[in-house]
Amino acid sequence: MMKFVWFWTFWxxxxxxxxxxxLLHSPLHEIGTHWDEWFRHEASDADREAxxxxxxxxxxxxxxIAWFCKKWAREAEWRKNRTIPKFVLGQLSLVPPFNGWAxxxxxxxxxxxxxxxxxxxxxxxSGEPADVRPVAAVALNKDGANAESKVLPYNFNAERxxxxxxxxxxxxxxxxxxxxxxLALWIFVGKRPYxxxxxxxxxxxxxxxxxxxxYLLTGPDPDxxxxxxxxxxxxxxxxxxxxxxxxxxxxxxxxxxxxxHWSAELEQCQIRLNxxxxxxxxxxxxxxxxxxxxxxxxxxxxxATARRSWLWQRIFRRLNxxxxxxxxxxxxxxxxFIKPVMLEPKIxxxxxxxxxxxxxxxxQREALGAAKKDQPKPSNPIGGIENVLKDSAMAPPGFAxxxxxxxxxxxxxxxxxxxxxxxxxxxxxxxxxVVAVMVTAVMMAAAPDVREILFPSPPPKAVAPSSPSPYxxxxxxxxxxxxxxxxxxxxxxxxxxxxxxxxxxxxxGSTRAEISxxxxxxxxxxxxxxxxxxxxxxxxxxxxxxMSSERIxxxxxxxxxxxxxx
Amino acid sequence: xxxxKTFEDLMRxxxxxxxxxxxxxxxxxxxxxxxxxxxxxxxxxxxxxxxxLGQINxxxxxxxxxxxxxxxxxxxxxxxxxxxxxxxxxxxxxxLDVRDGEFRLRFRLAAAGLKAPQRYEVTFIGADQRPLFxxxxxxxxxxxxxxxxxxxxxxxxxxxxxxxxxxxxxxxIIRPVKAAVPSSTxxxxxx
Numbered sequence: 030m031m032k033f034v035w036f037w038t039f040w041x042x043x044x045x046x047x048x049x050x051x052l053l054h055s056p057l058h059e060i061g062t063h064w065d066e067w068f069r070h071e072a073s074d075a076d077r078e079a080x081x082x083x084x085x086x087x088x089x090x091x092x093x094i095a096w097f098c099k100k101w102a103r104e105a106e107w108r109k110n111r112t113i114p115k116f117v118l119g120q121l122s123l124v125p126p127f128n129g130w131a132x133x134x135x136x137x138x139x140x141x142x143x144x145x146x147x148x149x150x151x152x153x154x155s156g157e158p159a160d161v162r163p164v165a166a167v168a169l170n171k172d173g174a175n176a177e178s179k180v181l182p183y184n185f186n187a188e189r190x191x192x193x194x195x196x197x198x199x200x201x202x203x204x205x206x207x208x209x210x211x212l213a214l215w216i217f218v219g220k221r222p223y224x225x226x227x228x229x230x231x232x233x234x235x236x237x238x239x240x241x242x243x244y245l246l247t248g249p250d251p252d253x254x255x256x257x258x259x260x261x262x263x264x265x266x267x268x269x270x271x272x273x274x275x276x277x278x279x280x281x282x283x284x285x286x287x288x289x290h291w292s293a294e295l296e297q298c299q300i301r302l303n304x305x306x307x308x309x310x311x312x313x314x315x316x317x318x319x320x321x322x323x324x325x326x327x328x329x330x331x332x333a334t335a336r337r338s339w340l341w342q343r344i345f346r347r348l349n350x351x352x353x354x355x356x357x358x359x360x361x362x363x364x365x366f367i368k369p370v371m372l373e374p375k376i377x378x379x380x381x382x383x384x385x386x387x388x389x390x391x392x393q394r395e396a397l398g399a400a401k402k403d404q405p406k407p408s409n410p411i412g413g414i415e416n417v418l419k420d421s422a423m424a425p426p427g428f429a430x431x432x433x434x435x436x437x438x439x440x441x442x443x444x445x446x447x448x449x450x451x452x453x454x455x456x457x458x459x460x461x462x463v464v465a466v467m468v469t470a471v472m473m474a475a476a477p478d479v480r481e482i483l484f485p486s487p488p489p490k491a492v493a494p495s496s497p498s499p500y501x502x503x504x505x506x507x508x509x510x511x512x513x514x515x516x517x518x519x520x521x522x523x524x525x526x527x528x529x530x531x532x533x534x535x536x537x538g539s540t541r542a543e544i545s546x547x548x549x550x551x552x553x554x555x556x557x558x559x560x561x562x563x564x565x566x567x568x569x570x571x572x573x574x575x576m577s578s579e580r581i582x583x584x585x586x587x588x589x590x591x592x593x594x595x
Numbered sequence: 596x597x598x599x600k601t602f603e604d605l606m607r608x609x610x611x612x613x614x615x616x617x618x619x620x621x622x623x624x625x626x627x628x629x630x631x632x633x634x635x636x637x638x639x640x641x642x643x644x645x646x647x648l649g650q651i652n653x654x655x656x657x658x659x660x661x662x663x664x665x666x667x668x669x670x671x672x673x674x675x676x677x678x679x680x681x682x683x684x685x686x687x688x689x690x691l692d693v694r695d696g697e698f699r700l701r702f703r704l705a706a707a708g709l710k711a712p713q714r715y716e717v718t719f720i721g722a723d724q725r726p727l728f729x730x731x732x733x734x735x736x737x738x739x740x741x742x743x744x745x746x747x748x749x750x751x752x753x754x755x756x757x758x759x760x761x762x763x764x765x766x767x768i769i770r771p772v773k774a775a776v777p778s779s780t781x782x783x784x785x786x
Contacts, residue, residue, distance in 0.1 A: 050758030051692045053668045059689060062701060065735055066690055070699060070743070123736060184737050186705070307737065 033083065033096050035076040039067045040105070057113065058172040058181075058301075061120035068125065080126060090132035094118065110298075110330045115142055116167045142167055144325050145348070146356040146385065147318035148375040149308060156377030161356055161385055164315075165303040166322035168330040172299060180323070185304040188313065192302070195319035197363035200295060202324060202443050203288035207365035211444035212281045215340065217462055219453040221276060222339040232461050234269050238262060239464045242471050245570045252577050255568060259482045266472050273465065283338040290334045291327045300326055314370040316361035317389060320443055321450075325352060344451035355450070356382075357389040365443040369393040380435050387436045389446045396439035475571045481513050482568050488581040489514060489564065494539055495592040504562055504589060505541040506530055515567050515578065516542035520560025520586060521553035560586035633770070634718065634726045644681065644768050645724050648674040651683045651766075668760050673704065673767045686767060689739065691759045698730075698746040698754065702767075704738040711738050714772040719765045727765060731772060 043056040043063045052063060072080070083093050102114040119142060122133035142165045150160045172181070180192035201207035223231065241262045245251070251258055300323045328335060328345040335341040348355070358375050359367035372395040379385045390396040438449035448454050472479070489508035496503035504516045511530040518526045528542040564582030568575040600608075621629070634641035651672035670685040690701035704711070713734050719727040730744035746754065757763065 046690075046692075050760055051690060053687070053689045053759045062689055062735065062739060066699070066701060066741070069741075 032079060033093055033101075035072070035079045036093075036097070036101065038076060039064060039072070040101075042067050042071055055170070055172045057117070057169060060117055061124045064121060065124045084126050084130050087131045090130045094132055110168065110170070111332060112142065112167050112326065112330045113169065116169065116301075142329070144322035144352050145318050145389075146353075147304070147315035148356055148358045148378055148388075149304075149310060149315055150374055150378070154374065154378075156374030156381070158378060158382040160375070160378040161382045162308075163305045163353070164318055164322050165305075166319075166326035167301045167303075168295070168298045168326040169301050170298055179299055180319070181299050181301045183301055183303040184306075185302075185308040185310060187310040187315070191310070191313040191316055192319060194313070194363045195316045195361055196295075196300060196323055198316075198320045198361045198365040198443055199300075199323040199327070200292055201363070201365050202320075202447070203295065203327070204285065204292040205364075207442070207444055208285065208288050210365070210442060211447050212277075212284060214444050214448060215280075215453060216277050218455065218459050219448060220455045220458055222280065223276075231269060231272070232457065234265055235461050235464045235468065238265055238269070238468045242468055246471075246573050250576045255575055255577060256482060259479055259570070263472070263479055263483065266468060269465070270469060280338070280340055284340045287334045287338040287341050291331060294331055295323075295327050298330075312370070313360045314358050314375075317359040317367050317391075317443065317446070318357040320361050320365070321348070321355075321357055321389075321446065325349065340451070340453075343453065344447050347452065348450050351387075353384055354386040355389070356385045356387070357446070359389070359391040359440075361443065367391045367440055367442060367446075372396055376435075376437065385435065387438060387449070389438045389440055389449065392439040392441045396437055471571060477510075478569045478571060481510065482570075485566060486510055486513070488566075491562075491564075491582070491584050491589060491592065492539075493592045494537060495590055496543070497537075500546050502544040502546055502562070502586070502589065503539075503541050504528075504530075504544070504564075504584070505539040505592070506564065508540055511540045512569065513567055514542075515565045516544065517563040517565055517580075518544050518560060518586075519563065520549075522549060522555070522557055522559045523547060523586075524549055558585075558587040558590060562586060562589055632718075632726065632729055633716070640676075641726070641768075644674055644676055645720060647681060647683065648672060648720060648766050648768055649724060651685070669762045670705070671702070671763055671765065671767055673769060675704070676768060676770045688759055688763060690741075691757060691763075693746060693751055693754045693757065696746055696748065696751045697743060698751070699741070699743045700732075701735070701739060701741045702732075704740070712771040715740060715769040716772050717742060718768040718770075720768060722764055732769070 040056065043052065043060070046052040046063075047055055053059075054062075056063060068080075083089050097118065098114045102117075115136070118133065118136040121127045122130075122136040127133045128137070144164045144166050146161045146163050148160055149162050151157070154160055169181075178189065178192075180196050182192060198207065202211065221228065221231075241258060245258065245262070302319055302322060325345065325348055328341070329349065332345075335345055356379050358372070359370055361367055367389075369391045372390055372393060376388065376390070376395070379388045438446065440446045440449065486508065489506035492505050492507045494503065494505055502518065506514060506516075508514060508530070511532055514530040516528050516530060518528075524547040526544045526547075528544045530540060530542045532538075532540045533543075562584045563580050564584075565578045566581050567578055628636075651674065668687060670687055673684045673686045675682040675684055685705045686702040687705070688700065688702045690699065692699045711734055715732045715734075716729055717732045717740075718729040721727050727750060728744065728747065730742045732740035732742035735741050754764075
């Protein structure tokens, strides 16, 4: 729109001034400063008149904002980074004449850019609400003037190493060990992206499989029901395990892919951290807040990347919507671990703060104690007032009464904070996982037994060698699975015998059953070769041997004795 | 009721009354005193400030990966002179332009956390430790100040080529501008 050409004039002045070396920062960074300079000294009368005309009514102001977001941001090649228009509008809203425009009101408070608050104690403060300091983070294109810094503190001073550690931790959480740790944690304790009916089916299924395994190991012999039970168990386990594995791999893959994309973008940009109050930070306890805000800034800049990842969506949508109610403290290492810091006054500050309902802390004693104390209490119409009075009495003297129900999340690693932010932790899922792991372990260990029951190996043939001794009967079988076979001798001359098939080594090595031959006191026959040898198939499930057996082969004693002996 | 006095008489009477209660007008000497720069009025304080400014050593090195001009700019040593003590600091120059004899500058003080005064009197000290000129800088936001001033011709010519990324040929002594204070010599109120 031609009526906003003054903004193009400013923008080109800004670019040109940066190019010729009168402006230090690139046009985007410090755009408020650049605008102020241009508006004070460079704008022509025609420009001023056009600007005044735009500011005449809220309608024309909104027209400008709409043009800015839809047209100018696109032509300035910022469309891909969705926070930049918000950031620029926020910066402009603080300088004349935009600071007097009603349509810029919501941009004045950096709407949509607020993040997790850092808890930075003022000198000698023992924990005041003012110590909870909102942090705004924006991912911006790299500025030539600060090319060496990946994190730009604005309005405060901090150790560069601290800021770099926070950024490295953020990178690790997007694509690195941090993300792997988070995925591992999520697999063990995290909620799944299933609908409630599927969740119920899966939970019931796993518990049912656990019961079936217990029944097979310790229950009564299932006889003919063995095969159907094993078939159902194996089928269910295969489907459920495959579903679980597919979900984990798919979600992990999508999270990794999205994280990789964000990580690449993060590498190309700078994170500008803005603390509400001008400060010089002493200590590194704001590291975890800086790390979380860096991650949030990346998400806000490229939210579409999270579209396919349920995990990222769950974490960042919640953080994006509720960032104002979260605070974080803790020294963060480049690989994402959160180290202990002084905590008590910080928790006190959060308790007194009106908006903070969640605080992320390092995993240390004070946090664990406070977390127990801050468990949400059940509402009790009779005891309610007493509870409030009791808790008020526990508040340190000299401070305003602290609110109840501040949720403290002690974390050892940023990965754990993701679980807390995304409300991913689930005790039911842990129970289901424990059952699933146990069932899976049993099924894996019992896999040969299950295979033999469902897909029995072919009946083995009797082969040489036969026994060199007349007092022994060797039934050598051509099988690789001797465990699943037994040999039964039925004879009118010899006593009936049953023997397991085993593998024997040494000179007469073979897979065979060895039966000691005992003449019957009242033999029904005079023929020493009278008798039949049955091959039976046995069924096992891990340590349990089932009673039922199936006869799958029959040989005469005469035939077996005729086999060549070694 | 009719009055015999005219409006002009009344005005003259009012003026006479006002003159009776007001101080005597400043003399030419006093006016000259008022426009003298502070370093001429308090040379000892100035020398002390310049001495401390000279002690500020912003040692830094560039471990640049690529050749070319360093785009980060060079911090300028700054001495913030307060009522009781002074603070050694630095400023980052954000904008610098010399055009048609006018010098425009924007800088951000590194001393975050201090309550930034609305206005500072900025004295530019040359490499030879001599005062070049002074100008009033106004707070923009977040410790950022801007100023615009006419430059002496020779200085304007010299500084025309300066870029914001260059090592700048001046240091700054800055003093908060306060409400009127009595001048040390003539007793009149100076701004």
